[in-house]
Amino acid sequence: MRSSARFERKREAILDAAAELINQHGARGATLQEVANAVGLNTTSVTYYFRRKEQLAAAVFERSLTRLHQMVDEAAREATPRERVERFIALHVALRKRVIRGTDKALVNFSDMRTLDAELRQPLQDQYRQLFGTVRAYFGPFENEAHRNLCTARAHMMLEVIFWLPAWLARYAINDFNRVSRRLFTIFDEGLAVAGAKWQPRFITPAEISETMPPQDPAAENFLRVATRLINESGYRGASVVRIVEELNVTKGSFYHHLDAKDDLVLECFRQSYKRVAVVQWLAHRDGKDEWERLSWAIASLLDIQFNGEWPLTRTTALQALPADVRADVVSRSDRTAFRFMGTLVDGVREGTINPVDPMIASQLILSTLNSAYDLKGWAAKLPPRQAIALYASTLIDGLFDNRVLDTAWDG
Template sequence: MQDALEQATKPVATRKQAEKRQKLLAQAAIQINSNGAGSINLDAVAKAAGLSRNAIYYYVSDKSELAYLCLSATCDAIQEDLDEALAGFDDPALQISEFVRLNLIERSGRLAVLGDYDLLGGEQCSELLAKERKILDGLAGCVARGIASGRFRAVDPHLVANCSIGMINWVRLAPRWLGEPLDDANGRRLADAICELLLRGFAARDKLPTSHWPFVEQLTVTKVNPFDRGEAREQKRDQLLATASQLFNRRGIDGTSLNDIVAELGATKGVFYHYFRDKTELVVECYNRAFELYDTFVEAARSYGTNGFERALITNHLNCQAQLGSAPPLTLQTGLDALPESVRSQFITRSQKIWLEVQRLFASGVDDGSCRAGDIRSMTEAAAGTFAWLARGGLANSGKSAWELADAICDVVGYGILIDRN
């Protein structure tokens, strides 16, 4: 299998230089996934790759170029794995399974989480988006052929493709947020979980109606007395957090400036500094708001669901709705290690708590017969990737409402795309 990581930068003269370049990009991927593409530490990357600080400039001119080359190489590697999977099998279900296996197991942690393109120049951003679209189109074509052949149900091929890449993207990042090991065994479990969710879902019974499920606005809208100064101030602060979260989700934290946020609000920087000291405090408060919303969704799922399966799927449905709305929670994304240690450990604890709550919902479904038995730990971890990608606005012009898109995504993750799920 030709390695796209070895082709991303300028030509090299020797095998040793090619190996150094490959190590450099692999270490850059680790930095992007932990600190964010805009916060790469060149000294740390050079040391981990076995290069001096001066030697790194033989391969890249600065950290921005390194981020671009690493993200470009990741796109190339994903495309390469998809092409290999499509060429190796005729069955579209096996093509999807092989693609996921190649990319998450064979690549063994050497690829970056896709995104953060906006911090790069316009031409580089456009190139990366075009590469990602090509991958999504290839996956969608595979799903469409499965539908045409009678192997898959009638689903939206592009939605399934986005869910696939969304889960792959998320499980590269999830171990950091959940305190999980970044090892091959965990990668195999998560690859199997993605394939299980996509192909078979986790429902043990026939489809349930969703008409009685809650709208996210029912749970998040609060009445404010405009004549109460304290309440009015808090409303403005919440609006700032919601707007910042939406932009951070769409462009990445490093790709969004304070000027972008206040411009979106039609405000000034002075208004921002009335509420927050700096961007780091803003990001921390956006995450605090997100965790409160995630807790709210789990509690609502317990109230509205009639069995374990329905409660688990309502949680996913509410998260989909929220990411498609105008005031989404901040998605758990790259840059966790760039936050203060005390905050980082607190966020990992809160992430683990929510993850455990969803596992309990799923486990109760296995007990009551509404969920298929399986690797609950890995499946609940992977499932978050089916809504995290929505934050980037990929289906903004689909012509469907947030509720309809949430229904379609939950239909895939809940029931799978195979006609014969046995």
């Protein structure tokens, strides 16, 4: 029994160390040697517990999924959709408090599950789908298929906001965390649109965006398009130079003629993404007659890029695997994008066209929702394009509990 207890303690220590390294460097960037060093063992000793690095990573993801599912189930026991969502937020904010204070461990970043081999990845994805179904049921029971589609969008949006929470919550003092939790729930509850606001966005076209941006070398742009899709689908490590040149049917020499290294490519993918977001924000600001129009046009146009465009925005899930200096550059650009949305929100509140919300929190919700929309590309493909955009945008515009969007007559 004592031997078994020692085994479990050491195994948990290895999992803790691996989780921290995965959150820092991604699943493929966390080596067995680094894990061994973190727990005072040699690599051979670590392989006694986990024969391969991929098995260790899978065990880390499984443990965090189990913890997350426990939180999901606890919130599910509340009586109403609002109470379930409010409880779910509170549980995660409380976890962040404990992590910062050093009394608990953070959940691992789940985005890198996609980099695992199929036999390890599939059971984890099945577990996540079950978890997702429980979260979607927070908003049920489903009245019809359209309501089910709306609840799919709500569950996805809320989970992604929660996953993005550690990226910005630490900017607040711990004593303010409960206030942040309340303000976050207020946005989920009431949305950004004031009563009577109409969802009638003008879609800013890819051609308008291209005309406004500086000229781009067509060959370099092709590398960026393919790399962005691979990053979004397979993560930073999955978007290898070999895969990129194979898809484009060019040589490695051609790649290195345009870019010095893969990190340069990934950084440029992020730069181009944030430039396109900035152009959409600027065009919406230039042509919209008030801040509500400017905000709704930007949200709709960026969702159109994510669901229907040939060149989506680069998923921030790739951030964790980037070198520290490259990651800092990307985070800085993300912050500037958030500041622009904050300006729209503040001015909209002043003119009475946008709900009075915490602009910093709301801007992070907008960024997270737009960025993660790419993961629902398959969901959106089953719906008329404008309907998919309106349903997903309603999670921000109307909040998570207003079903009036289902009564809208769609033109497809």
